Amino acid sequence: MHRATGGVRARSLRRVQCDYFDAGACRSCTWMGQPYDEQLAAVHAAAVAALGERPGLVWSEPVARAEEGFRNKAKMVVGGTVEQPTLGILDRAGHGVDLRHCGLHEPALHDALPVLAALVTRAALVPYDVPTRRGELKHVLATVAPDGGLMVRFVLRSTESLPRLRKHLPWLHEQLPGLVVASVNLQPEHKAVLEGPEEVVLTEQSTLPLRLAGLDLRLRPQGFFQTNTAVAAALYAEAAAWTRDLGARSAWDLYCGVGGFALTLAGAGVPDVVGVELSAEAVTAARDSAERAGLDGVRFEAGDATAWAAAQEHAPDLVVVNPPRRGIGAALAGWLDASGARHVLYSSCHSGSLARDLDAMPSWEPVRGRVFDMFPQTAHHEVLVLLRRR
Numbered sequence: 001m002h003r004a005t006g007g008v009r010a011r012s013l014r015r016v017q018c019d020y021f022d023a024g025a026c027r028s029c030t031w032m033g034q035p036y037d038e039q040l041a042a043v044h045a046a047a048v049a050a051l052g053e054r055p056g057l058v059w060s061e062p063v064a065r066a067e068e069g070f071r072n073k074a075k076m077v078v079g080g081t082v083e084q085p086t087l088g089i090l091d092r093a094g095h096g097v098d099l100r101h102c103g104l105h106e107p108a109l110h111d112a113l114p115v116l117a118a119l120v121t122r123a124a125l126v127p128y129d130v131p132t133r134r135g136e137l138k139h140v141l142a143t144v145a146p147d148g149g150l151m152v153r154f155v156l157r158s159t160e161s162l163p164r165l166r167k168h169l170p171w172l173h174e175q176l177p178g179l180v181v182a183s184v185n186l187q188p189e190h191k192a193v194l195e196g197p198e199e200v201v202l203t204e205q206s207t208l209p210l211r212l213a214g215l216d217l218r219l220r221p222q223g224f225f226q227t228n229t230a231v232a233a234a235l236y237a238e239a240a241a242w243t244r245d246l247g248a249r250s251a252w253d254l255y256c257g258v259g260g261f262a263l264t265l266a267g268a269g270v271p272d273v274v275g276v277e278l279s280a281e282a283v284t285a286a287r288d289s290a291e292r293a294g295l296d297g298v299r300f301e302a303g304d305a306t307a308w309a310a311a312q313e314h315a316p317d318l319v320v321v322n323p324p325r326r327g328i329g330a331a332l333a334g335w336l337d338a339s340g341a342r343h344v345l346y347s348s349c350h351s352g353s354l355a356r357d358l359d360a361m362p363s364w365e366p367v368r369g370r371v372f373d374m375f376p377q378t379a380h381h382e383v384l385v386l387l388r389r390r
Contacts, residue, residue, distance in 0.1 A: 016068050016377060018103065025097050026089060029377035036067050040373060043381040047371045050351035054366050062371040065230040070376065071104045072229045073143045074113060078127045085120040085127055087113055087140055094130035108178060109144040115175045116140050116152065123164040128157065133190050136161050143208060146229055151181040151208040153221055155195050157188045169202055181208050183221045207285055213237055214267065216292055217258050218285040224257045228374045235372050235384060236264045239345055242368055242386050243318060244268060246343055250316035254305035259286030261320045266298035273298040276308045306332040315339035321346050327353030333360035344387040351383050365390050
């Protein structure tokens with residue numbers, strides 16, 4: 001169990017301590033125990049070093065929030081037995097290591113995990129054993145909204161356990177009053193893929209409301225949202241502040257997920273906004289959010305960001321890109337470099353791929369940059385950069 005030491009001492013002296021880390025059971029938080037000011041300085045320095053010397057780029061101070069209790073989602077590998085399940089990770093031998101009391105999770109999520117472990121026993125959900133390739137339940141995936149609402153997903157190999165899960169769903173609602181969405185994801189294959197394409201929703205509601213930073217987002221079971229709600233809200237607020245005076249009349253949000261940046265820009269007065277996302281589930285959720293907010297000037301399309309952009313006749317004034325760790329790639333970088341867009345807002349979870357993409361766009365220069373510490377206790381971070389035409 002994580003616990004902060006040092007009471008109300010100055011942040012520069014504050015450290016987070018973890019019994020799991022100290023025992024060697026989990027070393028995912030590679031910077032565990034380091035003073036937080038040192039961590040912030042290190043992630044900022046890493047981003048600056050990755051991007052290198054870029055004249056005109058002005059860096060703001062990194063954005064930080066809570067150092068523990070910040071994760072809004074738990075991706076727990078299920079191991080052990082029906083009677084004694086583990087929720088956490090697997091050791092090198094493929095056996096379960098229980099981490100249900102990890103202190104990085106938001107309190108509501110932390111409190112839900114023991115209940116979900118009890119459900120494994122109650123509904124006789126046989127944990128999947130990787131070495132023998134036997135069992136049914138592979139993962140438990142849980143997400144908590146800012147208001148405490150919960151989405152819980154069970155990744156199973158087949159539908160064999162579905163009747164028992166449905167039978168015990170009333171008990172789960174009783175134990176977790178904040179439960180909004182429960183579903184089963186089917187992943188029959190033995191491979192390192194978290195989930196499969198088929199989802200079976202068990203509850204009446206299929207979307208989890210995420211209300212933050214003036215936005216009313218909706219998350220569906222296979223949709224994506226940032227891991228740190230407070231830092232995500234700061235990220236959207238910064239995007240609005242940086243783009244407010246650009247005079248953009250049109251914008252694209254590529255890799256838009258559930259529409260956070262697109263809805264932020266539309267709410268800030270950009271009259272024509274398009275969000276593009278490969279996940280149809282995320283697009284459905286984004287459209288729902290736009291309709292609920294009464295934002296007629298924003299629309300969402302399902303498709304590959306690069307192919308969609310290349311198929312358009314005209315570029316917008318502003319392009320927002322929020323790609324996965326691999327970055328936008330040479331094709332989209334080349335399109336942006338030759339396009340008629342006036343500004344690009346690039347949100348990156350990997351400063352190395354960001355630097356590579358910037359090098360592939362010589363017609364653009366970064367003018368503002370800021371690190372957002374989305375993942376305290378690790379070297380991972382989010383970087384927001386504003387680009388303009390040279």
